[in-house]
Amino acid sequence: MFDYLESKIHDECGVFAVYSRDEDMDVVADTYYGLYALQHRGQESCGIAVNEDGVIRSHKDLGLVNEVFTPEVIRRLGKGQMALGHCRYAPYKDRTRSSSQPMLVRHIKGTMALAFNGQLTNAVELREELELKGGIFHTTSDIEVIAYAITRARLNAGSIQEAVETAVDRLTGAYSLVVMSPRKIVAARDPQGIRPLCLGKIGGSDVIASESCAIHAAGGEFVRDIAPGEIVVIDEEGVHSIAHACGQKTGLCVFEYVYFARPDSVVDGASVHRARRRAGAFLALEHPVQADVVIGAPDSGLDAALGYAQQSGIPY
Incomplete structure (x- = not known):
C-alpha cells in the first residue's frame, strides 16, 4: 500500500547561497556556517556547490554538516566567487546520496546547481509529462523535476532568470528555490509564500538564506524577506528584483513559527x-x-x- 506520509511529506529543508565581490571572502566557509545554523531544518544530508570562474564543483553526502564537510573536503572544494548549500530532511525511504542537494546539471547551454525547500503538488504530473518526452529520472526528489523544467525552458530563453520565470509558472505548491549558474544566482519564492526565504549582506556580498539566523551565523546582516512570488537575481551589477507572481493571496506555513524555524530568526x-x-x-x-x-x-x-x-x- 502506498504510504503518502512516508513518501511525500519532506519539505523541511534549508538553503543558503552567497555571491561574493570580495576576493578575500571564503564563500565555502560562509556557506558552511550558514548550513550549520540551518541544521535544525534537515539532518539527513547536506551539500555545497562552489562556483569558481564559471566552473561549478560540488560535494554532498548523508550526514550532518560537520560530519560531511571535514577540513579535507572543504580544502578540496577550494575558493570561488559563489556558493550554494543545502541541508535536507527526507523520509526514511528517500535517504540516499543521489537525492541529496544541491543538484548539479550540465546541459547544452552550460552548468547550473539547484537547491530548494518545499513540496510540489503537481510533481507527479510534471514528471510523467517529462518522462513521456524522453526525460530520465535518477531520484524521487522534486528538485529533479524542477531541474528538467528549468533546463527545457533555458533552451529557448535568453538568460537563466528568463528560464526560471518560465519554469516556475508550471510549478504549484510550496517552494523556496535557488539556482546558481556560471555567472548568477537566481532565487524564487512560491506565490503563496508558504516557505520562507530572505536576503542579506556580508560586507559587499549578497546572501540568500531560508532563515535570517543563517545570515547572522555567517557574519552578515539581514536585509529583507523575499516576497511571495518574487524572483531575485544576483550578478556582478548587484541585486535585481522581478515581481513575477506577486499580489496573490499569501499564507506562510504556520509550522514555521510553531516548529520549523529557529527562535532567533525573523520570518516575514x-x-x-x-x-x-x-x-x-x-x-x-x-x-x-x-x-x-x-x-x-x-x-x-x-x-x-x-x-x-x-x-x-x-x-x-
Missing part, C-alpha cells in the same frame, strides 16, 4: 521567539489550568511555555 517581519511566546500566552487565556509548573518540550516549545507561564502566573 515577525520574530519567531516573540510569536511563540505570544502563542503560549494566548493558550493560557483560552485554556487555563490548575498546575504547579509549566515545562516546554521539545526545544521549540520552550518559548511558548515561557509565554504560558508569564500569562498564567504558574512558575516556569
Whole structure:
C-alpha cells in the first residue's frame, strides 16, 4: 500500500547561497556556517556547490554538516566567487546520496546547481509529462523535476532568470528555490509564500538564506524577506528584483513559527521567539489550568511555555 506520509511529506529543508565581490571572502566557509545554523531544518544530508570562474564543483553526502564537510573536503572544494548549500530532511525511504542537494546539471547551454525547500503538488504530473518526452529520472526528489523544467525552458530563453520565470509558472505548491549558474544566482519564492526565504549582506556580498539566523551565523546582516512570488537575481551589477507572481493571496506555513524555524530568526517581519511566546500566552487565556509548573518540550516549545507561564502566573 502506498504510504503518502512516508513518501511525500519532506519539505523541511534549508538553503543558503552567497555571491561574493570580495576576493578575500571564503564563500565555502560562509556557506558552511550558514548550513550549520540551518541544521535544525534537515539532518539527513547536506551539500555545497562552489562556483569558481564559471566552473561549478560540488560535494554532498548523508550526514550532518560537520560530519560531511571535514577540513579535507572543504580544502578540496577550494575558493570561488559563489556558493550554494543545502541541508535536507527526507523520509526514511528517500535517504540516499543521489537525492541529496544541491543538484548539479550540465546541459547544452552550460552548468547550473539547484537547491530548494518545499513540496510540489503537481510533481507527479510534471514528471510523467517529462518522462513521456524522453526525460530520465535518477531520484524521487522534486528538485529533479524542477531541474528538467528549468533546463527545457533555458533552451529557448535568453538568460537563466528568463528560464526560471518560465519554469516556475508550471510549478504549484510550496517552494523556496535557488539556482546558481556560471555567472548568477537566481532565487524564487512560491506565490503563496508558504516557505520562507530572505536576503542579506556580508560586507559587499549578497546572501540568500531560508532563515535570517543563517545570515547572522555567517557574519552578515539581514536585509529583507523575499516576497511571495518574487524572483531575485544576483550578478556582478548587484541585486535585481522581478515581481513575477506577486499580489496573490499569501499564507506562510504556520509550522514555521510553531516548529520549523529557529527562535532567533525573523520570518516575514515577525520574530519567531516573540510569536511563540505570544502563542503560549494566548493558550493560557483560552485554556487555563490548575498546575504547579509549566515545562516546554521539545526545544521549540520552550518559548511558548515561557509565554504560558508569564500569562498564567504558574512558575516556569
